[in-house]
Amino acid sequence: MSTGSTTAALLERCERLYADTALDAVRAWKGAHPGRLAIGHLPVYAPRELIHSAGALPVALQGGGDQVDIVKGDACFQSYICHLPRSTVELGLTGDFDLLDGFVFPSTCDVIRNLSGIWKLLFPKKYSRFLDLPQAFEASTGGRFYLHDLEQLAKELHGLGGLAPDDGRLQASIALYDDNRRAIETLYALRREAPWLCSIDEAFLLVRAGGLLDVQEHTALLRSFVDAAGARPKKREDRIRLLLIGAFCEQPPLGVLRTLERSGAYVVDDDLNLGARWLLGDVGPSQRPLEALVRAYLEQSTWASTRFEHDEPRGAQLVKRVKRAGADGVVFAAPSFCDPALLDQPPLQKALTEAGVPFFSFKYAENTGQFQGIREQAGTFSDSLKLWGAA
Amino acid sequence: MAEAVTKAPPPAAQKDSSMERQKQMIAGHFRSLSLAPQTGQRVAYTFVPGNLTELMHAFDVLPVYPEINALQSAMRQLSAGYIREAERLGHNEDVCTYVKCDIGMLTKGNVGPTGEVLPPPNLLLLSYTGCFTFMKWFELLKHEYGCEVAMLHVPYLADGQPTAEARRYIVDQLKAEVIPKLEKVTGKKYDEGRLQTLLARSREAEDNLVWVLDSAKARPSPIDAYFGAVYYVGPIFSAFRGTEDAVAYYRELRAEVEDRVLKGLGPVTPDGTLTREKHRLVVEGPPNWTHFRDFWRIFHDEGAVIVASTYAKVGGLYDQGFRHGQTDDPLESLADYCLGCYTNLSLPSRVDLLEKYVRDFKADGFVFNSIKSCNSFSAGQLVMLRQLEQRTGLPGAFIESDLVDPRYYGHANIKNRIESYLQMLEQRR
Structure with missing residues (x-):
């Protein structure tokens, strides 16, 4: 198979997975692994390693995008609630999630938190678990609490029919996910160094595919793509380099991402699919792997609007990230009604202004269908930077 | 139709005496707050749900509740202007209006409901209970004031009942985070009695x-x-x-x-x-x-x-x-x-x-x-x-x-x- 056909085939597969709101890939996995669990989890971060170590398939539930007509979901939420929970409830009520054996709702925001309660009310027979990720990052407080919570989760998964908690198995799962994070980081390094070889929507699809695939298969897929990407017949173009911030939970439709780059930009870093990149660096080998996973959460979690800002202000962290990515500017792309993303914008924008980094912002929903406004905004921003060096 | 209510407003003399007492209590509290820069009494901003008022009093700290300031601003028809001010500063129309009202009030001089200026906090006591936005709110205030911040993460009762671990997590944080910060800003030791x-x-x-x-x-x-x-x-x-x-x-x-x-x-x-x-x-x-x-x-x-x-x-x-x-x-x-x-x-x-x-x-x-x-x-x-x-x-x-x-x-x-x-x-x- 030629390099071009390799990357095309991989991307085609990822796009099929992106469209797989009915979870056919998970159904196929369960068919090939009889008796094993598939556990869905909401954004942003969930410890997929732990679910994997129970012999289960962790399934990232990322809403319905722009592919699901919302009828029942809209009856559950007022107009001023973001879109992700509507499509999640829609898919739940139409039976698309029936094959999942349980659901984990991480403490992302009030809406996801309350969605955990909605799930208990609407699907009382399904296992649904709120995961209270600690906001106190000391080992003696948040660490202790989180360790206990993960121990409980492991026991509950065993109670559902998963494998019994086992340090050796958890260590092996951690190693697989460490490898996966390294593969994702390689893809992002490619984006930073040669963004014309992998567009933002392609990178998004490649990472997102991991939400439905076995981790080893996903890692292999990423490596195959990166290995073949260098030979793609793509030319560098005169575009500005953008950092995209705010899309860490409800994901924008592919059209939004494509529009940004078609407007004269390369998006060289982002917080899309943030859960897959949450832990920075390896968790690493340990005699006590669960404690290592907890420690990694406390000490290696990424910059995120859903975590309490303890020491270094987020604005300063964003400015550093802009420099690290070699970005010319920042685009704030937040889902409508997303409190964590939108409440962060004023201080982040202040920090960028003080650092002389230009930015622009827009809001979207996962089913946004009109891109012209975004195209005009992004195009104007791109032109202004290219023509005058600053917006 | 309005037959259910005797329409004449009650004369002032008939006002419940408890209401008068509450009014005086509030006035006294805001007077103490306005005088805090002179008296040296320490001030903590905190939230209503899960507030640690007794603990603050045990350190002679005066509490301020930004949510209550916001609702009182609304009752005095000031909130619309404050919200406009916050939106002018870049705060989005989609987000919590308590936050925007508070930011606007702060920008406009932080005048409290009794017309007296509220002192800046010595401590932001973030009791993160039942509302994610509280956390974001105090991150914003942290940037404004640059004072000490004590974060108390209260776990959610997802299964309806408190667990021993959740209780211990809170107590651990009180001992490791909240009480030491109160001791630091007040110079007083924690007195359990x-x-x-x-x-x-x-x-x-x-x-x-x-x-x-x-x-x-x-x-x-x-x-x-x-x-x-x-x-x-x-x-x-x-x-x-x-x-x-x-x-x-x-x-x-x-x-x-x-x-x-x-x-x-x-x-x-x-x-x-x-x-x-x-x-x-x-x-x-x-x-x-x-x-x-x-x-x-x-x-x-x-x-x-x-x-x-x-x-x-x-x-x-x-x-x-x-x-x-x-x-x-x-x-x-x-x-x-x-x-x-x-x-x-x-x-x-x-x-x-x-x-x-x-x-x-x-x-x-x-x-x-x-x-x-x-x-x-x-x-x-x-x-x-x-x-x-x-x-x-x-x-x-x-x-x-x-x-x-x-x-x-x-x-x-x-x-x-x-x-x-x-x-x-x-x-x-």
Whole structure:
């Protein structure tokens, strides 16, 4: 198979997975692994390693995008609630999630938190678990609490029919996910160094595919793509380099991402699919792997609007990230009604202004269908930077 | 129609003495706050749900509650300007209006409800209970003030009951984070005996508050447990829990309500005493503050009395048995309090509580006031409404407004919906 056909085939597969709101890939996995669990989890971060170590398939539930007509979901939420929970409830009520054996709702925001309660009310027979990720990052407080919570989760998964908690198995799962994070980081390094070889929507699809695939298969897929990407017949173009911030939970439709780059930009870093990149660096080998996973959460979690800002202000962290990515500017792309993303914008924008980094912002929903406004905004921003060096 | 209420406003001399007492307490508190830069008394900004007022008093710290400032700004018709100011500074139209009102008020000089300037905080005591936005709010204030911040993460009661681990997590944080920060900003040592004394006072006040809230089981109800209860819960939800003032206030309030029960009187409304109780309702969700009296009038004009509300439990579920200082360890008691505030309950627990209120208070129906900018309360309310309708066999009403943004209060729409709903209840009798 030629390099071009390799990357095309991989991307085609990822796009099929992106469209797989009915979870056919998970159904196929369960068919090939009889008796094993598939556990869905909401954004942003969930410890997929732990679910994997129970012999289960962790399934990232990322809403319905722009592919699901919302009828029942809209009856559950007022107009001023973001879109992700509507499509999640829609898919739940139409039976698309029936094959999942349980659901984990991480403490992302009030809406996801309350969605955990909605799930208990609407699907009382399904296992649904709120995961209270600690906001106190000391080992003696948040660490202790989180360790206990993960121990409980492991026991509950065993109670559902998963494998019994086992340090050796958890260590092996951690190693697989460490490898996966390294593969994702390689893809992002490619984006930073040669963004014309992998567009933002392609990178998004490649990472997102991991939400439905076995981790080893996903890692292999990423490596195959990166290995073949260098030979793609793509030319560098005169575009500005953008950092995209705010899309860490409800994901924008592919059209939004494509529009940004078609407007004269390369998006060289982002917080899309943030859960897959949450832990920075390896968790690493340990005699006590669960404690290592907890420690990694406390000490290696990424910059995120859903975590309490303890020491270094987020604005300063964003400015550093802009420099690290070699970005010319920042685009704030937040889902409508997303409190964590939108409440962060004023201080982040202040920090960028003080650092002389230009930015622009827009809001979207996962089913946004009109891109012209975004195209005009992004195009104007791109032109202004290219023509005058600053917006 | 307005036959349910004696229209003449009560003369000033007939105002309940407890209201006068509360007014004086609030004025005294804000005076102390305005003088803090001179007196050197330390100031902490904190939130209502899961507040650690007794602990702050044990260090002689004066608390400020930005949510209460916001709602008072709304009642004084100042919030629209403050919100506009915050939006001019880049805060998005989609986000919590309490936050924007507070940011706008800060930008405009931080003048409190009594017209006195509020001092900046020495400590931001972030009791992160039942509302994710609290965390973001205090991150914003942290940038503004650059003072000490104590973060207290209170786990969510997703399964309905506090766990030993959740309680321990809170106690650990109190010992490792909150108390050391209070010691640092005040230069005083933690005194457990003093805290116990303050908690005992809270307990007495809480007993009397619960008696008052329970009085709504009488027919006619002597109180309105939503609009009226906003005033009743004021001292206990805010700066006065653990004080002698609060003890005296709740004794006096209880005596007044006992007198109303003996006389068979209905609740006092802004337009006088409600003389004919036609409908008994339970309300879920906070009130709108910008049009508070107007909102209340829609109900009392129709003879509708709120006999129980969840909003009156955001600062503690005392009516379900919790009391401060019930446990030997005062920090464990504070932990239990933080865990049990209404918005920290799972949705199934909230539905259970609402069902209990409908049955215990013999309500004819229930109203959900869905607040545009409060995801903690609002996300899931439509599902809760349907569950409650199924469980009770009663129809519910669903209206939408906002906390402190007047742009989201539609009088005619709300009035039409409530009147239609009450007519439907009437026809079902």
